[in-house]
């Protein structure tokens with residue numbers, strides 16, 4: 146399947162799937178990939194890869210890929226294939242007319258965590274400098290926006306604190322809401338190796354994950370909590386550490402505010418945070434909570450790794466801050482083997498956030514009301530800029546249904562399939578005067594589009610991705626764009642049709658502009674990246690070769706900040722009509738909604754999604770292995786096959802969401818994180834009943 150001829154050249158690039166950011170050598174023959182070989186000198190993967198990066202690149206040449214631009218007057222009309230010139234002119238004219246009719250703030254953009262830093266930078270610049278507003282948001286809104294908020298609040302910067310190499314020095318890994326061997330396989334293997342060498346393991350997850358089965362780890366601690374109770378359990382662990390005096394007083398005195406810690410300690414010592422009380426809320430035995438707290442506090446170097454099981458909750462941001470509290474109170478930050486490390490799901494989640502995709506922040510996480518920063522961008526971009534924060538994705542949809550938001554440029558993101566409350570998103574998209582979808586394939590969102598701009602795959606362009614450890618990796622063009630243009634060129638064409646006057650001739654020039662305007666990228670250039678393979682930001686005069694471990698001498702914000710993390714139960718409670726809690730995750734061979742992996746041979750390994758249900762719950766409902774079941778919530782229902790397993794606890798059901806048959810977001814509700822609007826994908830009260838099939 147893979148080998149098709151003898152390679153003529155090798156192009157070093159970066160995997161476009163998960164946030165591990167593995168380096169690959171693309172062995173090319175003409176315009177054809179002969180094979181993808183993980184690079185031995187790849188700093189994130191050191192010659193290793195998983196089945197996605199190594200084998201699942203065939204979507205780039207899949208027959209369903211759209212290669213010509215298309216337009217239509219109304220989304221119900223058939224598509225008309227047109228030239229690039231006509232498509233860009235049509236899109237620009239409609240955007241201009243929409244702003245003339247409905248005002249400057251009636252249009253916006255959604256950037257993608259799948260695209261390069263340079264492409265993302267240009268799309269947010271389009272909103273700010275050309276549309277004249279801050280209506281720019283990223284698909285990270287629905288995954289790691291609480292990471293940005295929580296870590297910035299606690300430490301002063303919206304990023305993981307440590308490099309992957311740091312895992313080699315950890316004595317104990319606390320993994321919460323993540324399944325690294327399936328979701329981040331190459332890092333998962335490194336972690337597994339470290340566990341085999343003797344490091345301890347705490348897993349906080351409603352489901353039994355494979356890491357727990359790692360050989361020689363009979364003493365691994367699993368806290369199988371009910372979905373939605375992360376904050377209660379983490380705060381109870383902190384309660385134990387506070388009550389038993391297991392905190393690192395010297396670290397707290399030096400790196401945090403001692404008086405603030407004392408207030409936090411008073412908060413923790415309230416009996417409502419005791420393990421016994423939390424056992425009632427979370428179903429986790431109090432003794433296990435105590436055991437986990439003592440193990441984490443006692444480890445000389447303990448690290449925390451987390452994923453979307455932390456962020457996609459109504460208390461996602463609070464959970465991130467509860468994690469930061471644990472690390473600070475035990476001194477597990479700022480030295481190798483420790484840290485707080487979000488495992489980013491998509492290849493460039495970190496980068497899309499770094500590049501200013503948020504409606505309140507310029508690149509480098511500087512607020513739009515910051516006068517000095519705005520002045521700098523006004524000078525470099527040559528236009529006045531708005532100081533009013535723009536709309537987040539859910540606010541765009543709300544404003545659209547209210548007739549206040551009428552135009553959207555959506556790059557590399559199928560919002561209709563990825564965002565919660567499908568019918569609301571549908572109504573919003575249907576009400577737009579202009580929807581431009583820029584993607585590889587027609588998708589659910591493009592059903593409502595007026596312009597389809599065919600995108601280029603990672604094999605067809607130059608640029609950079611930033612992985613979960615802040616590592617800026619090069620993406621290099623291995624073949625000519627099949628659609629005619631790299632994505633950054635398409636955004637430039639659109640901007641120039643709106644009189645922007647941009648004159649970039651290569652992504653390296655975009656990176657030069659990023660370096661000029663973003664302090665944490667000040668030292669980054671393509672020359673440096675070519676020479677060093679990759680660097681981790683901050684990369685500037687103080688750290689010319691980058692920064693593997695952050696917060697070594699002090700936190701970016703000065704003193705680390707403790708936050709009282711009060712547990713607030715999710716609105717999704719079980720009982721009555723919906724007695725079970727549904728949570729979701731990923732499997733090794735597939736990726737997100739499957740737009741890419743389902744168009745590769747990887748499909749043979751996971752041909753459909755299934756619903757995992759505990760034998761007790763299945764028996765109560767007369768459900769047998771492989772039966773179709775109906776999963777119903779207050780938002781909607783879907784039909785899926787059942788898999789009976791003790792991996793999930795009684796009362797909890799679980800599914801992946803890689804295939805359209807799952808329709809997971811028809812069932813998920815519109816609850817979201819209080820601080821960032823990140824949807825609560827991980828907790829939905831449902832009923833499961835036998836069904837005759839879809």
Ligand code: SF4
Nearest residue numbers: 160162163167195198
């Ligand atoms: Fe790609 Fe992630 Fe697999 Fe590495 S671990 S090959 S980055 S999907």
